[in-house]
Amino acid sequence: MENQLIKKIVIVGGGSAGWMTAAALSRYLGTHCEISLVESDQIGIVGVGEATIPGIREFNQKLGIDENDFMRATHATYKLGIEFNDWTQLGDSYMHPFSYFGHDMNGVSFHDYWLKLNQLGDETPISAYSPGYVAAKQNKFIHPNQDPKSVLSRYFYAFHFDATLYGQYLRQVAEKAGVRRIEGKVVAVSLNNAGGIKDVALESGQVIEGELFIDCSGFRGVLIEQALKTGYQDYSRWLPCDSAVAVQTESVAAPTPYTQSNAQAAGWQWRIPLQNRVGNGYVFCQQYLSDDEAIDTLLKHVEGEVLTEPRVLRFNTGRRNQFWNKNCVTVGLSSGFLEPLESTSIHLIQTSIMKLINLFPDQGFNQADIDEYNRQMIEQFEQVKNFLILHYKTTQRSDTPFWAYCKNMEIPEALSYRIELFKKTGQIARCDDEIFVHENWLAVLLGQKLMPEQYHPKVDMIDTAQLKMIMQQMKGVVNQAVAGMPNHQETINRWCKS
Amino acid sequence: MSVPIQKVVIVGANLTGFCAAAYVTSQLKGSGLQVEIIDDGSGEYSPIVSTQASVNSVFQSMGLDLRQLMAATDAAFNLGQAYEGWLGAGSWAFNSFTAPPNMAGFFEFQHFWLKSMQSGNVGDYHQYSLAAMAARQGKFAFPSPANPNPLTQLSFGLNFNSAKLMAFMRSLSINAGVKVADGTLQAVESDENGTVSAVLMSTGLKVQGDFFIDCSLLAKSVLDSHFNLSFHSRYETSPVNRTACIVLNNQDEPLLPQTSVRALPNGWLKQCSDQNRTATTFVYNSNQLTDQEVAIGLLQHMVNQDSDEQPPADVVFSELTPGNKVASWVDNCLFIGAGTFQSCQLDYCDFSYVFKALESFVKLFPHNKNSYNSHEYNRWTQADYNQLLDYECLAMSLAANNETEFWISLKKLELSEAMQHQLALFKSHGRLIDQRQALIAKHQWAAMLISRGVIPVRNHPLMSVLDQADGLPELQSQIGSLVAGMPSHRQFLLRFCQQ
Numbered sequence A: 001m002e003n004q005l006i007k008k009i010v011i012v013g014g015g016s017a018g019w020m021t022a023a024a025l026s027r028y029l030g031t032h033c034e035i036s037l038v039e040s041d042q043i044g045i046v047g048v049g050e051a052t053i054p055g056i057r058e059f060n061q062k063l064g065i066d067e068n069d070f071m072r073a074t075h076a077t078y079k080l081g082i083e084f085n086d087w088t089q090l091g092d093s094y095m096h097p098f099s100y101f102g103h104d105m106n107g108v109s110f111h112d113y114w115l116k117l118n119q120l121g122d123e124t125p126i127s128a129y130s131p132g133y134v135a136a137k138q139n140k141f142i143h144p145n146q147d148p149k150s151v152l153s154r155y156f157y158a159f160h161f162d163a164t165l166y167g168q169y170l171r172q173v174a175e176k177a178g179v180r181r182i183e184g185k186v187v188a189v190s191l192n193n194a195g196g197i198k199d200v201a202l203e204s205g206q207v208i209e210g211e212l213f214i215d216c217s218g219f220r221g222v223l224i225e226q227a228l229k230t231g232y233q234d235y236s237r238w239l240p241c242d243s244a245v246a247v248q249t250e251s252v253a254a255p256t257p258y259t260q261s262n263a264q265a266a267g268w269q270w271r272i273p274l275q276n277r278v279g280n281g282y283v284f285c286q287q288y289l290s291d292d293e294a295i296d297t298l299l300k301h302v303e304g305e306v307l308t309e310p311r312v313l314r315f316n317t318g319r320r321n322q323f324w325n326k327n328c329v330t331v332g333l334s335s336g337f338l339e340p341l342e343s344t345s346i347h348l349i350q351t352s353i354m355k356l357i358n359l360f361p362d363q364g365f366n367q368a369d370i371d372e373y374n375r376q377m378i379e380q381f382e383q384v385k386n387f388l389i390l391h392y393k394t395t396q397r398s399d400t401p402f403w404a405y406c407k408n409m410e411i412p413e414a415l416s417y418r419i420e421l422f423k424k425t426g427q428i429a430r431c432d433d434e435i436f437v438h439e440n441w442l443a444v445l446l447g448q449k450l451m452p453e454q455y456h457p458k459v460d461m462i463d464t465a466q467l468k469m470i471m472q473q474m475k476g477v478v479n480q481a482v483a484g485m486p487n488h489q490e491t492i493n494r495w496c497k498s
Numbered sequence B: 001m002s003v004p005i006q007k008v009v010i011v012g013a014n015l016t017g018f019c020a021a022a023y024v025t026s027q028l029k030g031s032g033l034q035v036e037i038i039d040d041g042s043g044e045y046s047p048i049v050s051t052q053a054s055v056n057s058v059f060q061s062m063g064l065d066l067r068q069l070m071a072a073t074d075a076a077f078n079l080g081q082a083y084e085g086w087l088g089a090g091s092w093a094f095n096s097f098t099a100p101p102n103m104a105g106f107f108e109f110q111h112f113w114l115k116s117m118q119s120g121n122v123g124d125y126h127q128y129s130l131a132a133m134a135a136r137q138g139k140f141a142f143p144s145p146a147n148p149n150p151l152t153q154l155s156f157g158l159n160f161n162s163a164k165l166m167a168f169m170r171s172l173s174i175n176a177g178v179k180v181a182d183g184t185l186q187a188v189e190s191d192e193n194g195t196v197s198a199v200l201m202s203t204g205l206k207v208q209g210d211f212f213i214d215c216s217l218l219a220k221s222v223l224d225s226h227f228n229l230s231f232h233s234r235y236e237t238s239p240v241n242r243t244a245c246i247v248l249n250n251q252d253e254p255l256l257p258q259t260s261v262r263a264l265p266n267g268w269l270k271q272c273s274d275q276n277r278t279a280t281t282f283v284y285n286s287n288q289l290t291d292q293e294v295a296i297g298l299l300q301h302m303v304n305q306d307s308d309e310q311p312p313a314d315v316v317f318s319e320l321t322p323g324n325k326v327a328s329w330v331d332n333c334l335f336i337g338a339g340t341f342q343s344c345q346l347d348y349c350d351f352s353y354v355f356k357a358l359e360s361f362v363k364l365f366p367h368n369k370n371s372y373n374s375h376e377y378n379r380w381t382q383a384d385y386n387q388l389l390d391y392e393c394l395a396m397s398l399a400a401n402n403e404t405e406f407w408i409s410l411k412k413l414e415l416s417e418a419m420q421h422q423l424a425l426f427k428s429h430g431r432l433i434d435q436r437q438a439l440i441a442k443h444q445w446a447a448m449l450i451s452r453g454v455i456p457v458r459n460h461p462l463m464s465v466l467d468q469a470d471g472l473p474e475l476q477s478q479i480g481s482l483v484a485g486m487p488s489h490r491q492f493l494l495r496f497c498q499q
């Protein structure tokens, strides 16, 4: 059978999305295909995007990246979860740890047992049973244990890193594998007879032809939107934030092994600790807050000397109608934007790339593959969307117009079903989610103070006194294991100090 | 406030009913839950039922010892389904419960097979499956603990003697304190919200309960009528609507660890064996054949195949209505079994879904008479039923034969959008829809499609740049020697069940 392998791939954009794509495609295609990446120094990259979720490790592994080497190069720290402050009520705090809570027993989820003791007046928070949480709050970190019997096998980790350095790191990986980098600004895109992209023309006059184009051009969507007019689904009625102001500060203490998200009057503020500095930002909604007010609030709430000028970014929350249109696939900010509340953007980039490799086209561009890719990516975006909305919708705050809006807004039916089911029965609705599963939903649902009315009837099959003892033991095992862990900074010093 | 569930009443002292009683009591042991089962005389079921591999964990959770269970129920192992004659007379293919070996992480096995095929040196798809080759030769073994070759990890389902399985489940139930009451159901007593509080029997007896599980095989049971539940037929006119079944001893023949389905001009013939008997079921359309024609054909078929004597068994006819109830948990009433879901009996082990349903039910055990959990349960089961019926519809539409009225009608079946998409995906590059909660594993879709002659036009493009050797010849020879070293299924069973 004739070989119809794609011979020329053109990636437009050299931010995290562009270089992640280049590194991965070159890894799988080797030298069988010519991969070019066009980026414009004049435009630059968005330069934020520094907190990740655990799936990033799998991606790095697939690329053959040595973790310590990569962490050293990007000033990375370890991340065990995200702490949410003031989200439910002013003064409230919870964490979404990348970790299990306790152990399931008798085929019943751990949280049902916890719920029973809670109803009986035991005030131990469920997080006390989460090794990831307990370690994070004590500023401790060690790589999880491989032995499934150890409680230290029951958490996962991700990273905080310098986005610009991560891009550069992947650039090296990609260039070593043969990716050709072209500096220049795309000023024109010409289409072929099939309505797909034929070539892109740079300011310099250079014309670059390709068979498969990957749009990693950031919010602009130079190919997918400006050239192909793919269209956009707007999510802002559920996720009204449309701006962010970002600033970097000097570290004043050892880095915490978790991201912080602190609710503010019209949005929330992130704090991402790297080895050498801290990334901060305020994600807000212009309708309720001016840029100046946002900058003011941000600067008031950062610690340490401010290293950069506050930078304002605008975005439009939503997604493209299609992620793969004709011979163009969109990856990164060009594919859509979901605010960084759960650090999902880089994860979505990685998912897009792996799905593209899985459904990789040949010159024929089969529509069924394209449909399948779009079906899967739309699902991904919709799932993350619902997970993010959950944080806002379940607030009890109405102290500012922004929070009052969030509390009272209408939400997608799939999400209201989930919330209802959890409240009435303690069950987490079964779903096809890839990114956030049972434990993640549980952490946020309980963290947002949604208390199920009922626990599973099977819980009562364990005698209450005995249950108390088992739970006490579980907690003890977690505390003991964490007590023996080195602190976060020590582990960094040992493995990946930059 | 809510009333906790203290008493469950099961309607139907049949196989489904006793499985339900045994499972629920085993999972709620020590909770004080009372279970009563009503023998309404609706005891019809096929003589042999098979369960798929994923049901083994249910037996395990009931604390059952596999050996004891199999010895008590004459059960045989089942490695998957053999397809005979789907690509012309004499053709053979296999759909195994065991996933194919992982070749290079990312790419599914069919891509390696396709790659070899494109270079012209490859055997049939099933030749690379240990399960298929073992099943074909009537062999079976557990992996040896001394030599834990991952290739020898076979997933298996079980083929049971239904009457013995029922007796087994019945004694488990009785030992767990389940009471049995006789009598036909006459009416339902309910409160002002329609929630059922008791069932009234022909004997005048009234059985009260907090929750009811309807396992009666009746198309319209008393509880059905109470809730006005409708059964949604999958097809306006079903391509098959009747089965004829005959049971014969099999002690003198090799015992194949499989179920099989053979394409015949006017229907298909399923076979399934426990340790002593083989049930042969012909599935057809009664508008095309009379019962008498079928009976004669079936008997002739058995005679030709097996001996010169007239088979000493009667042919049992049953109606077939593929489809499902629109909801299977309403208020405080759960509906399971053949009255709730029926396939076209092409593939798969329908009886598995009884256990799957029970498993979901206990996972979502009601807190009270109006548990919101019913929403979640119905969401799960409706999705499962849809997927199963979809799969079957696709498999039927890829007809075995172009000439007879029967197969021509199957070819015209209308595929759901999802199935059209699946077919297009596979045809072009051998790809499969990615579904996380799928009842049918990806490798099973692939095996079914390939067995129907759907061979992708092209392979995954990245296969051509993968320099790794496909390793298929070595795999085949490894499988060959593994099968050669396996005991026959019958020998294995004899040893296993007598230990």
Ligand SMILES: Cc1cc2nc3c(=O)[nH]c(=O)nc-3n(C[C@H](O)[C@H](O)[C@H](O)COP(=O)(O)OP(=O)(O)OC[C@H]3O[C@@H](n4cnc5c(N)ncnc54)[C@H](O)[C@@H]3O)c2cc1C
Binding pocket: A012, A013, A014, A015, A016, A017, A018, A038, A039, A040, A041, A043, A044, A045, A046, A047, A048, A049, A050, A051, A052, A163, A184, A185, A186, A187, A216, A217, A218, A219, A220, A222, A244, A246, A281, A313, A315, A331, A332, A333, A334, A340, A343, A344, A345, A346, A347, A349
């Ligand atoms: C406020 C904020 C906070 C965020 N926080 C997180 C986080 O914590 N975690 C996370 O995972 N993600 C986060 N993200 C998202 C993350 O920053 C992005 O997903 C990631 O950086 C990828 O961006 P990109 O490569 O798609 O786009 P960019 O970085 O914008 O890169 C676009 C590239 O395209 C090039 N380009 C554009 N137009 C042209 C042209 N005409 N010709 C040639 N080249 C062109 C540019 O030069 C650049 O190289 C955040 C985003 C924002 C806005």
